[in-house]
Amino acid sequence: MRFRNHLRLDNGQSIFEVLIAISIATLIIGSAVTAIIVSMRSGTSTVLSQKGYAIANGTLNNVRSFAESNWADLYALSKGDSYKYYLSVTATSSTSTTLGISNGTTTVSFTSTSTGENIDYTNWFTVDNVSRDSSDWIAGSGTGDPTTQKITAHTSWTVNGQTKQIDLISYLSKIRTSAVTFTSWAGSSGVTTPVTRTTMDYYSITNATITASGAITF
Amino acid sequence: MVVFVRSALGVDSNINSTNKWAWNDIAGWIDFYNGGSGAKVDENKVSRWGVFDDNTSTYVALHCADVPTTGAYDCPPNFGIANDDGSLSGYAWSDEYGWISFSGLSPAYAVSIDATGDFQGFAWNDILGWISFNCLNDHNAGTGGVQSHCTADGFNDYKVSTSWLPTSTVVISENYLESTTFDTGATDGFAINSIYWEGTLAAGSLIGFQLAVATSTDFTGVDFIGPDNSVSTVYTATDADGAEAVIVNSLYHHPFESGYRYFRYRVYLDKSYTSPVVTKVSVNWTK
Numbered sequence: 354m355r356f357r358n359h360l361r362l363d364n365g366q367s368i369f370e371v372l373i374a375i376s377i378a379t380l381i382i383g384s385a386v387t388a389i390i391v392s393m394r395s396g397t398s399t400v401l402s403q404k405g406y407a408i409a410n411g412t413l414n415n416v417r418s419f420a421e422s423n424w425a426d427l428y429a430l431s432k433g434d435s436y437k438y439y440l441s442v443t444a445t446s447s448t449s450t451t452l453g454i455s456n457g458t459t460t461v462s463f464t465s466t467s468t469g470e471n472i473d474y475t476n477w478f479t480v481d482n483v484s485r486d487s488s489d490w491i492a493g494s495g496t497g498d499p500t501t502q503k504i505t506a507h508t509s510w511t512v513n514g515q516t517k518q519i520d521l522i523s524y525l526s527k528i529r530t531s532a533v534t535f536t537s538w539a540g541s542s543g544v545t546t547p548v549t550r551t552t553m554d555y556y557s558i559t560n561a562t563i564t565a566s567g568a569i570t571f
Numbered sequence: 572m573v574v575f576v577r578s579a580l581g582v583d584s585n586i587n588s589t590n591k592w593a594w595n596d597i598a599g600w601i602d603f604y605n606g607g608s609g610a611k612v613d614e615n616k617v618s619r620w621g622v623f624d625d626n627t628s629t630y631v632a633l634h635c636a637d638v639p640t641t642g643a644y645d646c647p648p649n650f651g652i653a654n655d656d657g658s659l660s661g662y663a664w665s666d667e668y669g670w671i672s673f674s675g676l677s678p679a680y681a682v683s684i685d686a687t688g689d690f691q692g693f694a695w696n697d698i699l700g701w702i703s704f705n706c707l708n709d710h711n712a713g714t715g716g717v718q719s720h721c722t723a724d725g726f727n728d729y730k731v732s733t734s735w736l737p738t739s740t741v742v743i744s745e746n747y748l749e750s751t752t753f754d755t756g757a758t759d760g761f762a763i764n765s766i767y768w769e770g771t772l773a774a775g776s777l778i779g780f781q782l783a784v785a786t787s788t789d790f791t792g793v794d795f796i797g798p799d800n801s802v803s804t805v806y807t808a809t810d811a812d813g814a815e816a817v818i819v820n821s822l823y824h825h826p827f828e829s830g831y832r833y834f835r836y837r838v839y840l841d842k843s844y845t846s847p848v849v850t851k852v853s854v855n856w857t858k
Contacts, residue, residue, distance in 0.1 A: 423759075425829065428827045496818065498821075499822060499826035530764060530857045531858065532854060532856070533853065534852070536850065538748060555749065556749045559747055559748075559749075560747075564848070569748050
Protein backbone atom coordinates (compact mmCIF):
# COMPACT_ATOMS: atom_id res chain seq x y z
CA MET A 354 0.00 0.00 0.00
CA ARG A 355 2.83 2.32 0.90
CA PHE A 356 4.61 1.39 -2.37
CA ARG A 357 1.55 2.25 -4.45
CA ASN A 358 1.24 5.59 -2.73
CA HIS A 359 4.82 6.30 -3.59
CA LEU A 360 4.17 5.53 -7.22
CA ARG A 361 1.24 7.84 -7.14
CA LEU A 362 3.39 10.71 -5.89
CA ASP A 363 6.25 10.33 -8.45
CA ASN A 364 4.37 9.70 -11.63
CA GLY A 365 6.18 12.49 -13.85
CA GLN A 366 6.61 16.29 -14.37
CA SER A 367 3.75 18.57 -15.01
CA ILE A 368 3.77 20.69 -18.17
CA PHE A 369 4.06 23.77 -16.01
CA GLU A 370 7.30 22.49 -14.50
CA VAL A 371 8.71 21.70 -17.90
CA LEU A 372 7.99 25.17 -19.17
CA ILE A 373 9.73 26.73 -16.19
CA ALA A 374 12.78 24.55 -16.78
CA ILE A 375 12.93 25.49 -20.45
CA SER A 376 12.66 29.18 -19.61
CA ILE A 377 15.47 29.02 -17.10
CA ALA A 378 17.65 27.09 -19.53
CA THR A 379 16.99 29.63 -22.25
CA LEU A 380 17.98 32.49 -20.01
CA ILE A 381 21.20 30.79 -18.95
CA ILE A 382 22.21 29.71 -22.45
CA GLY A 383 21.27 33.08 -23.96
CA SER A 384 23.38 35.00 -21.46
CA ALA A 385 26.30 32.71 -22.03
CA VAL A 386 26.09 33.05 -25.80
CA THR A 387 25.89 36.85 -25.51
CA ALA A 388 28.95 36.91 -23.27
CA ILE A 389 30.85 34.71 -25.68
CA ILE A 390 29.95 36.93 -28.65
CA VAL A 391 30.97 40.08 -26.77
CA SER A 392 34.18 38.42 -25.71
CA MET A 393 34.95 37.32 -29.25
CA ARG A 394 34.25 40.79 -30.61
CA SER A 395 36.37 42.38 -27.90
CA GLY A 396 39.17 39.97 -28.64
CA THR A 397 38.98 40.76 -32.34
CA SER A 398 38.99 44.49 -31.68
CA THR A 399 41.98 44.14 -29.41
CA VAL A 400 43.88 42.19 -32.02
CA LEU A 401 43.11 44.83 -34.65
CA SER A 402 44.21 47.62 -32.31
CA GLN A 403 47.39 45.79 -31.48
CA LYS A 404 48.21 45.46 -35.15
CA GLY A 405 47.42 49.15 -35.69
CA TYR A 406 49.66 50.09 -32.78
CA ALA A 407 52.45 47.91 -34.14
CA ILE A 408 52.20 49.58 -37.55
CA ALA A 409 52.25 53.08 -36.08
CA ASN A 410 55.14 52.19 -33.80
CA GLY A 411 57.03 50.79 -36.76
CA THR A 412 56.48 54.05 -38.61
CA LEU A 413 57.98 56.01 -35.72
CA ASN A 414 61.00 53.73 -35.62
CA ASN A 415 61.54 54.09 -39.35
CA VAL A 416 61.19 57.87 -39.23
CA ARG A 417 63.65 57.95 -36.35
CA SER A 418 66.09 55.89 -38.38
CA PHE A 419 65.57 58.12 -41.41
CA ALA A 420 66.14 61.27 -39.34
CA GLU A 421 69.48 59.98 -38.10
CA SER A 422 71.04 60.45 -41.48
CA ASN A 423 68.61 62.82 -43.21
CA TRP A 424 67.65 65.42 -40.63
CA ALA A 425 67.72 68.25 -43.11
CA ASP A 426 65.21 66.43 -45.36
CA LEU A 427 62.92 65.77 -42.41
CA TYR A 428 63.17 69.36 -41.20
CA ALA A 429 62.40 70.69 -44.67
CA LEU A 430 59.01 68.94 -44.81
CA SER A 431 55.85 71.02 -44.63
CA LYS A 432 54.48 70.96 -41.11
CA GLY A 433 51.05 70.26 -39.70
CA ASP A 434 48.26 67.69 -39.94
CA SER A 435 47.43 68.67 -43.51
CA TYR A 436 50.71 67.32 -44.83
CA LYS A 437 50.76 63.53 -44.82
CA TYR A 438 53.86 61.51 -45.52
CA TYR A 439 54.98 57.91 -45.53
CA LEU A 440 58.29 56.17 -45.90
CA SER A 441 58.89 54.18 -49.03
CA VAL A 442 61.78 52.10 -50.26
CA THR A 443 63.89 54.09 -52.69
CA ALA A 444 66.75 51.65 -53.13
CA THR A 445 67.76 48.20 -52.06
CA SER A 446 70.96 46.25 -52.01
CA SER A 447 71.98 42.87 -50.74
CA THR A 448 72.74 44.35 -47.37
CA SER A 449 70.49 47.35 -46.92
CA THR A 450 67.30 49.12 -47.79
CA THR A 451 67.13 52.86 -48.29
CA LEU A 452 63.99 54.69 -47.28
CA GLY A 453 62.72 57.95 -48.65
CA ILE A 454 59.80 60.20 -47.83
CA SER A 455 56.76 60.23 -50.07
CA ASN A 456 53.67 62.40 -49.95
CA GLY A 457 50.33 60.89 -48.94
CA THR A 458 49.45 57.66 -47.20
CA THR A 459 50.24 54.01 -47.64
CA THR A 460 48.15 50.93 -46.96
CA VAL A 461 49.08 47.78 -45.07
CA SER A 462 46.68 44.88 -45.68
CA PHE A 463 46.05 41.80 -43.58
CA THR A 464 44.10 39.04 -45.27
CA SER A 465 43.65 35.38 -44.37
CA THR A 466 41.46 32.80 -46.06
CA SER A 467 41.60 30.57 -43.01
CA THR A 468 40.44 33.21 -40.50
CA GLY A 469 38.52 35.36 -42.88
CA GLU A 470 40.57 38.39 -41.90
CA ASN A 471 40.55 41.22 -44.41
CA ILE A 472 41.65 44.51 -42.93
CA ASP A 473 43.38 47.48 -44.58
CA TYR A 474 45.41 49.77 -42.37
CA THR A 475 46.02 53.28 -43.73
CA ASN A 476 49.31 54.56 -42.49
CA TRP A 477 51.02 57.98 -42.57
CA PHE A 478 52.96 60.42 -40.41
CA THR A 479 52.96 64.17 -39.89
CA VAL A 480 55.67 66.55 -38.73
CA ASP A 481 55.42 69.61 -36.50
CA ASN A 482 57.94 72.19 -35.37
CA VAL A 483 58.80 72.41 -31.70
CA SER A 484 59.14 75.48 -29.51
CA ARG A 485 60.82 75.70 -26.15
CA ASP A 486 60.16 78.02 -23.23
CA SER A 487 62.75 79.94 -21.26
CA SER A 488 63.48 76.83 -19.21
CA ASP A 489 64.17 74.87 -22.39
CA TRP A 490 61.05 72.75 -21.95
CA ILE A 491 58.96 71.90 -24.99
CA ALA A 492 56.06 74.34 -24.97
CA GLY A 493 53.20 75.58 -27.12
CA SER A 494 55.06 78.77 -27.81
CA GLY A 495 58.52 80.15 -27.32
CA THR A 496 61.75 79.89 -29.22
CA GLY A 497 61.71 77.56 -32.18
CA ASP A 498 64.03 74.58 -31.90
CA PRO A 499 65.01 73.25 -35.32
CA THR A 500 66.97 70.43 -33.70
CA THR A 501 63.75 68.88 -32.41
CA GLN A 502 60.74 67.77 -34.44
CA LYS A 503 57.43 66.35 -33.31
CA ILE A 504 56.52 63.22 -35.27
CA THR A 505 53.01 61.77 -35.14
CA ALA A 506 52.44 58.34 -36.68
CA HIS A 507 48.82 57.74 -37.70
CA THR A 508 47.21 54.37 -38.45
CA SER A 509 43.51 54.00 -39.22
CA TRP A 510 41.30 51.08 -40.18
CA THR A 511 37.62 50.31 -40.57
CA VAL A 512 35.86 47.53 -38.74
CA ASN A 513 32.12 46.88 -38.68
CA GLY A 514 31.60 50.17 -40.49
CA GLN A 515 33.44 52.15 -37.85
CA THR A 516 36.77 53.87 -38.43
CA LYS A 517 39.37 53.41 -35.74
CA GLN A 518 42.64 55.33 -35.51
CA ILE A 519 45.78 55.24 -33.44
CA ASP A 520 48.09 58.27 -33.20
CA LEU A 521 51.53 57.83 -31.67
CA ILE A 522 53.67 60.89 -30.91
CA SER A 523 57.41 61.01 -30.56
CA TYR A 524 59.88 63.90 -30.34
CA LEU A 525 63.03 63.39 -32.35
CA SER A 526 66.12 65.45 -31.59
CA LYS A 527 69.29 66.00 -33.47
CA ILE A 528 71.51 65.76 -30.44
CA ARG A 529 74.95 65.48 -31.96
CA THR A 530 76.38 68.95 -31.59
CA SER A 531 79.72 70.52 -32.30
CA ALA A 532 81.39 73.55 -30.79
CA VAL A 533 84.38 75.75 -31.34
CA THR A 534 85.89 77.82 -28.55
CA PHE A 535 87.92 80.98 -28.93
CA THR A 536 89.94 82.08 -25.90
CA SER A 537 92.27 84.62 -27.46
CA TRP A 538 92.10 87.12 -30.27
CA ALA A 539 95.75 88.04 -30.12
CA GLY A 540 96.36 86.96 -33.71
CA SER A 541 96.07 88.88 -36.94
CA SER A 542 93.27 91.05 -38.22
CA GLY A 543 91.90 90.88 -41.75
CA VAL A 544 91.94 87.09 -41.98
CA THR A 545 89.32 85.77 -44.41
CA THR A 546 90.53 82.21 -44.90
CA PRO A 547 87.97 79.91 -43.29
CA VAL A 548 89.12 77.88 -40.31
CA THR A 549 87.89 74.56 -38.99
CA ARG A 550 89.28 74.90 -35.49
CA THR A 551 89.95 77.63 -32.99
CA THR A 552 92.17 80.50 -34.00
CA MET A 553 93.49 83.73 -32.52
CA ASP A 554 92.94 85.53 -35.82
CA TYR A 555 89.85 87.56 -36.61
CA TYR A 556 88.39 89.47 -39.51
CA SER A 557 88.09 92.99 -38.13
CA ILE A 558 87.94 95.05 -34.98
CA THR A 559 86.20 98.42 -34.67
CA ASN A 560 86.86 100.68 -31.68
CA ALA A 561 87.26 97.71 -29.35
CA THR A 562 90.75 96.59 -28.31
CA ILE A 563 92.59 93.39 -27.62
CA THR A 564 94.24 93.14 -24.21
CA ALA A 565 97.71 91.80 -23.62
CA SER A 566 96.19 88.46 -22.66
CA GLY A 567 94.20 88.33 -25.88
CA ALA A 568 90.78 89.26 -24.43
CA ILE A 569 88.35 91.67 -26.09
CA THR A 570 87.52 94.87 -24.26
CA PHE A 571 86.35 98.40 -24.80
CA MET B 572 65.65 127.24 -1.14
CA VAL B 573 62.99 124.56 -1.19
CA VAL B 574 60.93 123.06 1.59
CA PHE B 575 58.82 120.09 0.66
CA VAL B 576 56.01 118.41 2.51
CA ARG B 577 54.96 114.94 1.67
CA SER B 578 51.45 115.36 0.40
CA ALA B 579 50.56 113.16 -2.52
CA LEU B 580 48.03 110.42 -1.96
CA GLY B 581 47.68 107.20 -3.93
CA VAL B 582 50.30 105.76 -6.28
CA ASP B 583 51.69 108.26 -8.72
CA SER B 584 55.20 106.88 -8.83
CA ASN B 585 56.24 104.35 -11.44
CA ILE B 586 59.24 103.32 -9.40
CA ASN B 587 59.24 99.70 -8.25
CA SER B 588 57.95 99.38 -4.70
CA THR B 589 60.81 97.01 -3.83
CA ASN B 590 63.65 98.24 -6.00
CA LYS B 591 63.41 101.83 -4.86
CA TRP B 592 66.65 102.48 -3.00
CA ALA B 593 69.61 104.63 -3.85
CA TRP B 594 72.54 104.88 -1.45
CA ASN B 595 74.92 107.53 -0.23
CA ASP B 596 77.64 106.93 2.32
CA ILE B 597 76.75 110.07 4.28
CA ALA B 598 73.00 110.47 3.92
CA GLY B 599 72.18 106.76 3.74
CA TRP B 600 69.19 105.36 1.88
CA ILE B 601 67.06 107.44 -0.44
CA ASP B 602 63.60 106.01 -1.16
CA PHE B 603 62.37 106.96 -4.62
CA TYR B 604 59.05 105.10 -4.33
CA ASN B 605 57.98 106.81 -1.13
CA GLY B 606 54.82 104.80 -0.59
CA GLY B 607 53.69 105.41 -4.15
CA SER B 608 54.11 109.18 -4.15
CA GLY B 609 57.75 109.13 -5.19
CA ALA B 610 59.55 109.62 -8.47
CA LYS B 611 57.89 109.31 -11.83
CA VAL B 612 59.70 108.64 -15.10
CA ASP B 613 58.25 109.59 -18.46
CA GLU B 614 59.70 109.94 -21.94
CA ASN B 615 60.96 113.47 -21.27
CA LYS B 616 61.85 113.75 -17.61
CA VAL B 617 62.07 112.28 -14.15
CA SER B 618 59.76 114.24 -11.88
CA ARG B 619 58.35 114.19 -8.33
CA TRP B 620 60.78 113.21 -5.58
CA GLY B 621 62.63 110.78 -3.40
CA VAL B 622 62.84 110.91 0.37
CA PHE B 623 65.83 110.43 2.68
CA ASP B 624 65.11 107.37 4.77
CA ASP B 625 66.81 108.68 7.90
CA ASN B 626 64.61 111.76 7.86
CA THR B 627 61.40 111.29 5.96
CA SER B 628 60.63 114.97 5.96
CA THR B 629 63.58 115.68 3.70
CA TYR B 630 63.34 115.27 -0.04
CA VAL B 631 65.25 115.04 -3.24
CA ALA B 632 63.14 117.07 -5.65
CA LEU B 633 63.64 115.83 -9.19
CA HIS B 634 61.78 118.29 -11.39
CA CYS B 635 59.88 121.54 -11.09
CA ALA B 636 57.13 120.11 -13.27
CA ASP B 637 55.80 117.97 -10.42
CA VAL B 638 56.73 118.69 -6.84
CA PRO B 639 54.67 118.31 -3.65
CA THR B 640 51.54 120.41 -3.86
CA THR B 641 51.88 121.85 -0.41
CA GLY B 642 54.81 123.52 1.21
CA ALA B 643 57.11 126.30 0.24
CA TYR B 644 59.42 125.82 -2.70
CA ASP B 645 60.70 128.00 -5.53
CA CYS B 646 60.34 127.00 -9.11
CA PRO B 647 61.72 128.96 -10.87
CA PRO B 648 64.55 128.62 -11.08
CA ASN B 649 63.32 125.72 -13.12
CA PHE B 650 65.37 122.63 -12.52
CA GLY B 651 64.82 119.03 -13.34
CA ILE B 652 66.13 115.73 -14.59
CA ALA B 653 65.79 115.31 -18.33
CA ASN B 654 65.25 111.87 -19.83
CA ASP B 655 66.64 111.21 -23.30
CA ASP B 656 65.53 107.63 -23.95
CA GLY B 657 67.09 106.45 -20.72
CA SER B 658 70.01 108.84 -20.55
CA LEU B 659 69.39 111.18 -17.59
CA SER B 660 70.90 114.61 -17.15
CA GLY B 661 70.30 117.84 -15.24
CA TYR B 662 69.98 118.72 -11.57
CA ALA B 663 67.79 117.67 -8.68
CA TRP B 664 67.51 119.69 -5.50
CA SER B 665 67.79 118.92 -1.81
CA ASP B 666 67.12 121.57 0.83
CA GLU B 667 69.68 119.90 3.07
CA TYR B 668 72.46 119.28 0.55
CA GLY B 669 71.82 121.47 -2.47
CA TRP B 670 72.11 120.56 -6.13
CA ILE B 671 72.48 116.96 -7.20
CA SER B 672 73.89 116.45 -10.67
CA PHE B 673 72.81 113.43 -12.73
CA SER B 674 75.57 113.68 -15.34
CA GLY B 675 78.97 115.25 -15.72
CA LEU B 676 82.14 115.07 -17.70
CA SER B 677 85.04 115.46 -15.30
CA PRO B 678 85.15 112.74 -14.24
CA ALA B 679 82.62 111.25 -16.61
CA TYR B 680 79.52 110.01 -14.79
CA ALA B 681 75.80 109.73 -15.42
CA VAL B 682 72.61 108.11 -14.27
CA SER B 683 70.79 106.07 -16.86
CA ILE B 684 67.86 103.69 -17.22
CA ASP B 685 68.70 100.46 -18.97
CA ALA B 686 66.55 98.29 -21.19
CA THR B 687 65.03 96.49 -18.19
CA GLY B 688 64.09 99.69 -16.39
CA ASP B 689 66.92 99.52 -13.87
CA PHE B 690 68.70 102.73 -13.00
CA GLN B 691 72.43 102.58 -13.47
CA GLY B 692 75.26 104.85 -12.47
CA PHE B 693 75.88 107.63 -9.99
CA ALA B 694 74.75 111.16 -9.27
CA TRP B 695 77.02 113.72 -7.62
CA ASN B 696 76.48 116.17 -4.77
CA ASP B 697 79.21 118.48 -3.51
CA ILE B 698 78.44 117.65 0.14
CA LEU B 699 77.40 114.02 -0.08
CA GLY B 700 79.65 112.85 -2.88
CA TRP B 701 78.45 109.94 -5.02
CA ILE B 702 74.87 108.73 -4.85
CA SER B 703 74.56 105.21 -6.23
CA PHE B 704 71.41 104.08 -8.01
CA ASN B 705 72.44 100.47 -8.42
CA CYS B 706 74.65 98.34 -6.21
CA LEU B 707 76.11 96.59 -9.22
CA ASN B 708 77.81 99.76 -10.36
CA ASP B 709 81.51 99.64 -9.93
CA HIS B 710 82.66 103.11 -9.04
CA ASN B 711 85.63 103.94 -6.89
CA ALA B 712 86.20 100.24 -6.52
CA GLY B 713 88.75 99.55 -3.84
CA THR B 714 88.70 103.08 -2.53
CA GLY B 715 85.64 103.01 -0.35
CA GLY B 716 82.68 105.20 -1.09
CA VAL B 717 79.40 103.67 -2.11
CA GLN B 718 81.06 100.52 -3.26
CA SER B 719 82.24 99.70 0.25
CA HIS B 720 78.72 99.71 1.60
CA CYS B 721 77.50 97.53 -1.20
CA THR B 722 80.02 94.78 -0.67
CA ALA B 723 80.82 95.01 3.03
CA ASP B 724 77.31 95.15 4.39
CA GLY B 725 75.80 92.58 2.11
CA PHE B 726 73.43 95.01 0.42
CA ASN B 727 74.39 93.64 -2.90
CA ASP B 728 71.07 93.96 -4.65
CA TYR B 729 69.72 97.44 -4.04
CA LYS B 730 68.75 99.53 -7.00
CA VAL B 731 66.14 101.91 -8.32
CA SER B 732 63.93 100.42 -10.99
CA THR B 733 61.04 101.83 -12.99
CA SER B 734 58.30 100.39 -15.17
CA TRP B 735 59.14 102.96 -17.83
CA LEU B 736 61.42 101.52 -20.51
CA PRO B 737 63.54 103.17 -23.18
CA THR B 738 62.10 102.82 -26.65
CA SER B 739 65.35 101.52 -28.07
CA THR B 740 65.77 98.50 -25.83
CA VAL B 741 69.15 97.62 -27.25
CA VAL B 742 71.39 100.00 -29.08
CA ILE B 743 73.93 98.36 -31.26
CA SER B 744 77.36 99.42 -30.22
CA GLU B 745 79.85 100.70 -32.73
CA ASN B 746 82.53 98.80 -30.87
CA TYR B 747 82.89 95.23 -31.97
CA LEU B 748 85.13 92.43 -33.11
CA GLU B 749 84.17 90.35 -36.12
CA SER B 750 85.52 86.83 -36.17
CA THR B 751 87.17 85.09 -39.02
CA THR B 752 85.07 82.65 -41.06
CA PHE B 753 84.40 79.27 -39.50
CA ASP B 754 83.73 76.24 -41.70
CA THR B 755 81.36 73.76 -40.04
CA GLY B 756 81.80 71.26 -42.84
CA ALA B 757 78.03 70.83 -43.00
CA THR B 758 76.72 69.55 -46.30
CA ASP B 759 73.01 69.83 -45.48
CA GLY B 760 73.05 72.99 -43.44
CA PHE B 761 73.40 73.41 -39.71
CA ALA B 762 71.65 75.09 -36.81
CA ILE B 763 73.46 77.33 -34.36
CA ASN B 764 72.28 76.54 -30.84
CA SER B 765 74.03 78.88 -28.45
CA ILE B 766 76.91 81.21 -27.76
CA TYR B 767 78.77 80.66 -24.51
CA TRP B 768 80.91 83.50 -23.24
CA GLU B 769 83.13 84.24 -20.31
CA GLY B 770 84.50 87.53 -19.09
CA THR B 771 83.35 90.53 -17.12
CA LEU B 772 80.02 92.26 -17.59
CA ALA B 773 80.15 95.40 -15.46
CA ALA B 774 76.91 97.15 -14.57
CA GLY B 775 75.98 99.65 -17.21
CA SER B 776 78.10 97.93 -19.83
CA LEU B 777 77.07 95.85 -22.80
CA ILE B 778 78.27 92.57 -24.19
CA GLY B 779 76.27 91.33 -27.13
CA PHE B 780 76.59 88.97 -30.05
CA GLN B 781 75.38 88.74 -33.61
CA LEU B 782 75.73 85.91 -36.08
CA ALA B 783 75.93 85.60 -39.82
CA VAL B 784 75.73 82.39 -41.82
CA ALA B 785 76.59 81.96 -45.45
CA THR B 786 76.85 79.46 -48.26
CA SER B 787 80.32 80.60 -49.22
CA THR B 788 83.38 82.05 -47.57
CA ASP B 789 82.49 85.47 -48.95
CA PHE B 790 80.52 87.33 -46.31
CA THR B 791 80.18 90.48 -48.36
CA GLY B 792 76.62 91.70 -47.97
CA VAL B 793 75.71 89.01 -45.46
CA ASP B 794 73.79 90.51 -42.54
CA PHE B 795 74.78 89.93 -38.95
CA ILE B 796 71.53 89.55 -37.08
CA GLY B 797 70.24 89.27 -33.54
CA PRO B 798 67.43 87.43 -31.78
CA ASP B 799 64.52 88.94 -33.72
CA ASN B 800 66.07 88.53 -37.13
CA SER B 801 67.14 92.15 -37.09
CA VAL B 802 70.47 93.78 -37.76
CA SER B 803 69.56 96.22 -34.98
CA THR B 804 69.51 93.77 -32.10
CA VAL B 805 72.09 91.62 -30.37
CA TYR B 806 72.02 88.47 -28.31
CA THR B 807 72.65 90.22 -25.02
CA ALA B 808 74.81 88.82 -22.26
CA THR B 809 73.12 89.25 -18.89
CA ASP B 810 75.12 87.24 -16.40
CA ALA B 811 77.15 89.62 -14.25
CA ASP B 812 79.35 86.71 -13.16
CA GLY B 813 80.59 86.42 -16.72
CA ALA B 814 79.85 82.81 -17.59
CA GLU B 815 76.75 82.27 -19.60
CA ALA B 816 75.30 80.35 -22.52
CA VAL B 817 73.16 82.69 -24.59
CA ILE B 818 70.52 80.75 -26.51
CA VAL B 819 70.46 81.59 -30.20
CA ASN B 820 67.17 81.75 -32.08
CA SER B 821 68.49 79.59 -34.85
CA LEU B 822 65.31 79.79 -36.92
CA TYR B 823 66.65 83.07 -38.26
CA HIS B 824 69.99 81.58 -39.26
CA HIS B 825 68.90 79.27 -42.10
CA PRO B 826 68.78 76.07 -40.03
CA PHE B 827 69.50 72.91 -42.00
CA GLU B 828 69.23 74.79 -45.23
CA SER B 829 71.21 73.15 -47.95
CA GLY B 830 74.43 74.92 -48.80
CA TYR B 831 74.85 76.85 -45.57
CA ARG B 832 78.06 75.77 -43.85
CA TYR B 833 79.96 78.93 -42.78
CA PHE B 834 79.42 81.38 -39.94
CA ARG B 835 80.98 84.43 -38.39
CA TYR B 836 80.16 86.08 -35.08
CA ARG B 837 80.49 89.61 -33.82
CA VAL B 838 81.17 90.56 -30.22
CA TYR B 839 79.76 93.99 -29.35
CA LEU B 840 80.91 95.93 -26.32
CA ASP B 841 79.87 99.18 -24.72
CA LYS B 842 80.12 100.76 -21.31
CA SER B 843 79.01 103.53 -19.03
CA TYR B 844 81.95 103.32 -16.61
CA THR B 845 83.75 100.05 -16.35
CA SER B 846 84.94 98.24 -19.44
CA PRO B 847 83.42 94.88 -20.23
CA VAL B 848 85.87 92.10 -21.04
CA VAL B 849 85.31 88.96 -23.09
CA THR B 850 87.83 86.20 -22.50
CA LYS B 851 86.08 83.26 -24.15
CA VAL B 852 83.51 82.72 -26.89
CA SER B 853 82.20 79.28 -27.74
CA VAL B 854 79.73 78.69 -30.55
CA ASN B 855 77.66 75.50 -30.46
CA TRP B 856 75.84 74.12 -33.47
CA THR B 857 74.12 71.00 -34.77
CA LYS B 858 74.64 69.60 -38.21
